[in-house]
Amino acid sequence: MSGILETVSCLDGYDPNALRVDKAAAAIRACLSPIKGTEKVPVRESLGRVLAEDIVPSIDVPAHDNSAMDGYAVRFSDLQPGETALSEVGSAFAGRPFDGRVGPGECVRLMTGAVMPPGTDTVVIQEVVRKNGDKVVIPPGQKKSQNVRYAGEDLEAGSAVLKPGKRLGPAELGLIASLGIGEVAVKRKLRVAFFSTGDELASVGTALKAGEVYDSNRYTLYGMLARLGVELIDLGVVRDDPAELEKAFTKASAQADAVITTGGVSVGEADFVKQLMAKLGEVLFWKIAMRPGRPMAFGKIGSSYLFGLPGNPVAVMVTFYQFVRDALLHLSGRSDDYAIPLLKVPASQPLRKVAGRTEYQRGILFREGGEWKVRITGQQGSGVLRSMSEANCFIVLEHERGKVEAGELVSVQLLDALG
Numbered sequence: 001m002s003g004i005l006e007t008v009s010c011l012d013g014y015d016p017n018a019l020r021v022d023k024a025a026a027a028i029r030a031c032l033s034p035i036k037g038t039e040k041v042p043v044r045e046s047l048g049r050v051l052a053e054d055i056v057p058s059i060d061v062p063a064h065d066n067s068a069m070d071g072y073a074v075r076f077s078d079l080q081p082g083e084t085a086l087s088e089v090g091s092a093f094a095g096r097p098f099d100g101r102v103g104p105g106e107c108v109r110l111m112t113g114a115v116m117p118p119g120t121d122t123v124v125i126q127e128v129v130r131k132n133g134d135k136v137v138i139p140p141g142q143k144k145s146q147n148v149r150y151a152g153e154d155l156e157a158g159s160a161v162l163k164p165g166k167r168l169g170p171a172e173l174g175l176i177a178s179l180g181i182g183e184v185a186v187k188r189k190l191r192v193a194f195f196s197t198g199d200e201l202a203s204v205g206t207a208l209k210a211g212e213v214y215d216s217n218r219y220t221l222y223g224m225l226a227r228l229g230v231e232l233i234d235l236g237v238v239r240d241d242p243a244e245l246e247k248a249f250t251k252a253s254a255q256a257d258a259v260i261t262t263g264g265v266s267v268g269e270a271d272f273v274k275q276l277m278a279k280l281g282e283v284l285f286w287k288i289a290m291r292p293g294r295p296m297a298f299g300k301i302g303s304s305y306l307f308g309l310p311g312n313p314v315a316v317m318v319t320f321y322q323f324v325r326d327a328l329l330h331l332s333g334r335s336d337d338y339a340i341p342l343l344k345v346p347a348s349q350p351l352r353k354v355a356g357r358t359e360y361q362r363g364i365l366f367r368e369g370g371e372w373k374v375r376i377t378g379q380q381g382s383g384v385l386r387s388m389s390e391a392n393c394f395i396v397l398e399h400e401r402g403k404v405e406a407g408e409l410v411s412v413q414l415l416d417a418l419g
């Protein structure tokens with residue numbers, strides 16, 4: 001397997017030891033090939049999946065011209081400048097059309113969704129109509145074609161309404177059903193294997209020994225991955241031991257399209273992992289100009305992409321959201337725009353920031369007197385996972401930016417938009 005270093009080293013501004021966030025994201029993107037496999041699933045099961053075919057209506061939706069309101073279908077040419085008295089010759093309901101033709105001087109009572117009776121072209125809402133014996137009196141001021149929904153107005157037969165690469169949400173499920181389609185082709189789910197590395201890690205359910213910490217990264221990762229709708233392969237905790245790590249990487253890359261690990265990429269540990277990686281595939285070790293999350297590995301083992309995230313719990317989340325999420329969605333075959341929106345809001349307090357790196361401070365977006373502002377959570381250390389739990393957004397402080405004064409606009413990414 002080769003090609004990753006070749007691909008990224010020709011990118012502008014590629015410097016593995018001081019890589020800007022945007023360059024790192026571009027380098028990853030340049031190396032990815034989306035998965036190809038597809039499967040057919042019933043419409044309901046396609047929720048959250050990536051469409052793999054054109055959806056082309058074979059019918060117009062709506063299939064007939066119909067009424068948008070409860071009222072009377074009339075011939076516009078019958079209407080006089082003043083009031084017009086028409087004879088009611090029948091009625092039409094949704095699903096029960098009027099059979100017959102409406103002649104001059106006639107009208108039909110109809111309900112919302114009812115097919116427009118032949119001969120009529122305009123609907124007058126019932127609220128403005130007056131009954132006079134067996135006549136229906138239409139007031140002046142009606143407009144031709146008012147309150148009519150036309151066949152094909154929503155979807156037109158023959159032209160694709162959904163394209164491959166679109167993530168199917170509730171609206172798309174309804175739209176597909178409105179065409180009478182019961183099954184759709186979607187991309188197969190991306191398979192993602194993950195494990196934590198570290199001699200100090202204890203698994204939930206065991207007692208902590210001296211110097212140990214519970215492995216929380218695998219839970220955070222599970223949550224972030226589950227929200228992306230990928231197939232998960234949890235390979236547990238792996239000791240900092242070459243033989244065990246090799247086994248884990250081999251197993252993971254054989255089963256998964258992408259492998260995510262945490263820990264083991266910081267300077268003190270990188271050498272030994274690096275050697276192992278070099279043996280198994282092609283892996284790049286980066287120092288990214290960001291905080292938190294400076295060290296990160298990216299590469300390929302066999303046909304599987306590897307994302308070696310830092311061990312610090314907050315750094316895991318930040319690097320996942322800034323790099324891995326985008327990569328996994330791209331690998332999944334998405335072609336719609338899934339970039340995380342950046343909103344601009346004033347900072348309610350000064351923020352410390354050093355120019356020359358991108359910072360992702362944990363923020364709380366809050367409302368003060370009708371205006372949205374952002375402040376930081378307390379402790380910003382990259383090991384303080386509590387800061388992620390207290391936060392509802394990242395405050396993204398751009399590479400060149402220095403310290404921020406209170407009242408300055410800053411960019412935020414809502415955590416709830418990251419799913």
Ligand code: AMP
Pocket residue numbers: 196197198200201213214215216217218262263264265266269310311312313383
């Ligand atoms: P590392 O990147 O392996 O040097 O780890 C950096 C820091 O993150 C250390 O304090 C580790 O104890 C902590 N850490 C590493 N992996 C995990 C994990 N899976 N869960 C919680 N903390 C971790």
Ligand code: MG
Pocket residue numbers: 197198199263264269311
């Ligand atoms: Mg470690």
